[in-house]
Amino acid sequence: MKNNIIILGGGQAGIYAAREIRQNDSESNIKILGEENLLPYERPPLSKDFLLDKKNEEDLYFYSDEVLKKENIDFEYVSITKVDFENKKLFTKNDEVYFYDSLLISTGSENKKLSLDNNLINDVYYLRNLEEAKTIKDKVLNKNKITIIGGGFIGLEIASSLSQLQKKVTVIEIGDQLMGRIIPKQIADLVQNIHLEHGNEIILNKQIDKIIKKDDMYEILLNDNSLIETDFLIAGIGSTPSVKLFENTNLKLNNGITTNQFCETSIKDVYAAGDVSNFYHPLYERNIRLESYQHAQNHGICAGKNIAGVKTEYTSIPWMWSDQFNLNLQLTGICDDYDEIIERGNDINNGVIYFFLKNKIIRGACGLGIAGKVGRDIRITSKLTEKNTIVDKQILSDQNLKLNKLIQK
Ligand SMILES: Cc1cc2nc3c(=O)[nH]c(=O)nc-3n(C[C@H](O)[C@H](O)[C@H](O)COP(=O)(O)OP(=O)(O)OC[C@H]3O[C@@H](n4cnc5c(N)ncnc54)[C@H](O)[C@@H]3O)c2cc1C
Structure with a gap:
């Protein structure tokens, strides 16, 4: 029998989850419910290139209607106002009902x-x-x-x-x-x-x-x-996870929807991904909530795999960026749990990076530079973080020494 898979929230995590489910499961019905009356689109340009008229609305959509049709992914513009987890039902304010076998919650976050x-x-x-x-x-x-x-x-x-x-x-x-x-x-x-x-x-x-x-x-x-x-x-x-809908239910909430490393929530067959989820990260051995583009995408994909029965741990290293004027700021890993900070560079024209270490192992880094100056080193840092590398601090601090030397060791 076909499964009904519902994705509540038609943003970045939702659309990537839907496509990943379809890649692994050609049978199930997949329906995304989104309240914005728009296909899923990228938010980062909204505060940057869209305001500056360097990108317009058409540039923001992740996928066209045709792609969704081709992959047999249904998208309905609708706002869900009530959930009944016990009977696996979602309701609109006009009492339209949606039944699911598996549910992904990807309702994102909202501004304070x-x-x-x-x-x-x-x-x-x-x-x-x-x-x-x-x-x-x-x-x-x-x-x-x-x-x-x-x-x-x-x-x-x-x-x-x-x-x-x-x-x-x-x-x-x-x-x-x-x-x-x-x-x-x-x-x-x-x-x-x-x-x-x-x-x-x-x-x-x-x-x-x-x-x-x-x-x-x-x-x-x-x-x-x-x-x-x-x-x-x-x-x-600032913003808060969009969880009002679940406040009087038995879904476990704690700064977002608590999920394990498989994007599973406290309720069977209910998953959560993206900004709304406070997920367990096996590398950091704690729960984390992120509001970032890369995370929404990767977490959506991971949830999609798990919903489709491909058991997959979420181990992605956090990464985000911000562009202001001609500067590019990038953050990787976790920068709030460290016992040492090491500085690399002191001029934004060449890029400046601060590495956060705990027990000599890189936990994360934050870099700033004229666009293009820190991306490569931050990418290498993500890899070092993933591998729990004990690093040579001399290489970290000396901009004349290439960071990828640390990977080869
Ligand atoms: C202005 C802006 C700039 C950003 N810039 C950057 C950046 O430079 N770098 C970076 O890494 N990240 C950036 N981000 C963050 C990134 O865009 C988000 O982390 C990402 O969009 C989260 O994806 P998501 O799918 O979890 O949630 P969203 O993309 O927010 O999607 C959630 C969707 O669910 C819908 N929804 C909620 N409740 C319901 C309901 N009850 N019924 C139906 N639909 C519902 C919402 O309307 C929304 O469409 C930016 C975000 C914003 C807003």
């Missing part, structure tokens, strides 16, 4: 929202999806002074793009460095300098006390009593 007075709720813009990117792109056209609340990756990428569109940009960050503690302060400072060089204002260590709307502009009162005037507000203050 500022708590604002009612009269301001529609005045602060967020960026998570294509519709929001289109709105921001359209609205900023006739604005000049833009304030971005939150100095994380997405906020800074928007700041970089809008600065390149000749806007006067201010970034307000509550912490004492950009991009949070996961990025070494030295690298955060280099990124900050580039923003300053391009005319962006960066305000650290400040909280917003009040936003006052005045005709077509806003006054932002900070906790040191300083005042910023702005025409347009965008917030990028």
Whole structure:
């Protein structure tokens, strides 16, 4: 008998899972349920090339309708509002019912929202999806002074793009460095300098006390009593896994849906992948939640294999990047559990990398450089991390010595 496989969430993890299932199982019905009324598309360009008009909507789709038809993957534009795991059913708000034998949850993550007075709720813009990117792109056209609340990756990428569109940009960050503690302060400072060089204002260590709307502009009162005037507000203050739907069920949640190394959740025949999953990583021997392009893809593929009966452990080394102005930042492995940091290089024109070691073994690295300068070394670091290599620190720290020497050992 044919299995009904449902993929809840039509993003990157969902589409890669669907195609992987089809590669291993030509029989089952595969249906993706997505609420966005769009085929799965890439989100990273939304804050970068899409805002800059270097990519348009058609460039963002992973696969065309024809590919899905050819592979017999069904895609329905629908929002699921209730789940019944016991009877293997999903419901829409109009009580349409979807039955599954196996379910993959790939609902991604959603932006945290500022708590604002009612009269301001529609005045602060967020960026998570294509519709929001289109709105921001359209609205900023006739604005000049833009304030971005939150100095994380997405906020800074928007700041970089809008600065390149000749806007006067201010970034307000509550912490004492950009991009949070996961990025070494030295690298955060280099990124900050580039923003300053391009005319962006960066305000650290400040909280917003009040936003006052005045005709077509806003006054932002900070906790040191300083005042910023702005025409347009965008917030990028982090995100949370999209799990509201499962909060009153017996699905185990803990900063996302808890999954093991096979993408299995606490409920039989229910899997989770991508941003929404807090997955067990055998190498790091702990659960991790990632919001990154490469992870969404690889995790979706791994879930697809397991759903199709090809038992596969997820061992992919985390990797993500951010592009701001002409800089490329890359992060590999885990950079929050170390007893030693080693620096390689000190000039972003040649690339700067910080390696994080524990018991002499590389756990992760963070690199920054003019586009193209750190990618190769970060890729090598991912391999070294995967192999638990005990490294020669001299090679790590000396930019004249090639990192791949470490692999050959
Ligand atoms: C602006 C932006 C820039 C980014 N830039 C980078 C970058 O430079 N580098 C990097 O590594 N990563 C980047 N990322 C992160 C990366 O895009 C995500 O990690 C990836 O998209 C996650 O894929 P996913 O499939 O888990 O979730 P998503 O792609 O978010 O897909 C989840 C889908 O599920 C749908 N859904 C949720 N609930 C329901 C429901 N109840 N019913 C039906 N559908 C539902 C959602 O609407 C969404 O379409 C960026 C993300 C954003 C938003």
